[in-house]
Amino acid sequence: MMASGTRNENPTLDRLRSSVKCIKGIFEVGLLRWNRNHAIGVSPDAICRLVVEDAPDPVLCCLEIKTRVSESTIAKAELARKKHGHFVNCSYGDAVLNHCVPAANRSQVLHQALVTGFQHGVFVVCKLEEGQGSIVQIVAIRISTEKRDEYAKNLCKVVNPLLGFLHNEDVIARGILMDSDFPDWVTDPHRTILKTRAKLYYGHLKLISTEEGDL
Incomplete structure (x- = not known):
């Protein structure tokens, strides 16, 4: 509701x-x-x-x-x-x-x-x-x-250690997440979920990106 x-x-x-x-x-x-x-x-x-x-x-x-x-x-x-x-x-x-x-x-x-x-x-x-x-x-x-x-x-001090690996330029260019990209604290079930979702996310980034910036 x-x-x-x-x-x-x-x-x-x-x-x-x-x-x-x-x-x-x-x-x-x-x-x-x-x-x-x-x-x-x-x-x-x-x-x-x-x-x-x-x-x-x-x-x-x-x-x-x-x-x-x-x-x-x-x-x-x-x-x-x-x-x-x-x-x-x-x-x-x-x-x-x-x-x-x-x-x-x-x-x-x-x-x-x-x-x-x-x-x-x-x-x-x-x-x-x-x-x-x-x-x-x-x-x-x-x-x-x-x-x-x-x-x-102050925000970046918290965000970067937690989520920075998802937005690494090399990872984005590759288009997929590999086990070596994850920090140690990410559990196996969460790695599986993130790997699945990341393909769609990185594909979307490539779709909207231009030389001048995002659409």
């Missing part, structure tokens, strides 16, 4: 398109990967063009929608709206962001900015009313290069 928050995403996107003047376009995308480390990816709810105070033209940013369903999380969201307003401008790491966006979601917004290279993100909080979602608060977040770089450094 689909979670209520997931069911609410499409109606919320439609509502944002039609009624939020600072959002000039919303585009749904699939899984995106970071061009500096292909082991790192993200699948945002959407990408939008947002009018911000510090840019002459609308900027691209990831859009993340969260629907609050419990009384406690709805109360927290409404308290944040009461204190900071329906539409909020803030910077990653400041007190306003920390009050409006829970810690787990702050990391999600930062991860999206890292993968896409965007300098802004949008976090939309909704609540369910009579089975339908209504927008509680829209948080526009500025994300500095320093914040992204710091996060990337």
Whole structure:
């Protein structure tokens, strides 16, 4: 059964398109990967063009929608709206962001900015009313290069030892995984699964790759 928050995403996107003047376009995308480390990816709810105070033209940013369903999380969201307003401008790491966006979601917004290279993100909080979602608060977040770089450094320390072998250039060119490619900690059953899946994955990479970069 689909979670209520997931069911609410499409109606919320439609509502944002039609009624939020600072959002000039919303585009749904699939899984995106970071061009500096292909082991790192993200699948945002959407990408939008947002009018911000510090840019002459609308900027691209990831859009993340969260629907609050419990009384406690709805109360927290409404308290944040009461204190900071329906539409909020803030910077990653400041007190306003920390009050409006829970810690787990702050990391999600930062991860999206890292993968896409965007300098802004949008976090939309909704609540369910009579089975339908209504927008509680829209948080526009500025994300500095320093914040992204710091996060990337820490993330790569974890990702590279775990997944780097799957994205080795020689392995990708070969198109298959061999036993000698695996770290010692990968079990035999998992090696079998990865070998099977890798053929399709590497074939897909070759299909979408061009001299100028991925399609």
